[in-house]
Amino acid sequence: MNGTTPRPRAYVLGAEMRDARQKSGLALRRLAAILDVSHSVLVRWERGDRVPSAESVSAVCAVLGSSATARNRMLKLAREAAAEPPPSTPIGVPGQSDQLATLLEFERTATRITDVATNVVPGLLQAPEYARAIIHAGEAENADKRVALRLGRREIITRRRSPVHYRALILETALHQPIGDPGTLLEQLRLLLELGAQDTVEIRVIPNSAGWTPAHSGDFFLLEFSKAAPVVHLEHHRGSVFLQSESDVAAFVRARDEVERVAMSCADSAELITGIIARARAA
Structure with missing residues (x-):
């Protein structure tokens, strides 16, 4: 798999420009000739490899006859993309910081996110003490700041204006995984019920009875956009990687679809979580 660290705003801007050109019916080489720029420059703009x-x-x-609204949106993206730092290595502490910044920008611009989780509740749904227990167990340095950042990321699915449509597909075993003390897990399960009641949030459990599914191969985070092609984010202990190639992303889209076919409905998942909470209280 070919993993890179893209510039999110440049990537989205390129998709906007490509979409506007295709809707106008103007070929790439013809647009390049009108603008008196090389064909390769336009290709890099539309791929997000270079910021115009x-x-x-x-x-x-002007050439494409874009509306004032579209023009202003693309100009805003161009200014933001110009301020984005260049991509760097995804491994090690500096790389982790760059990768996280990239992920945050992609999350803010996405329209739909599918989060497949195998061992623990996804980060965007984690309760404070649950997140703290995980972060302290992994690396205690700057734990409080990292917890605050993780909780702050949830704003993309709770904001009142244009929240991201978020779907979490969680293995049933993750709901029983002891993280922190028993009270910590109960707090987390109650938060899942609360967040799952939102119109733009889907929480679906992959039952143990489903047997092996693509989710058992590992977590993945699929980000979809209004015009740009989807991006996959994979994370491991000391870093992470973004996948953008069409074949790589298509494989994860198929995996997402397969997991969705065997996952419980939102209502059945909520009923399962409610039962786990009731049994824990009675124990």
């Missing part, structure tokens, strides 16, 4: 200047974006919009 604000003047170049304005010129493209």
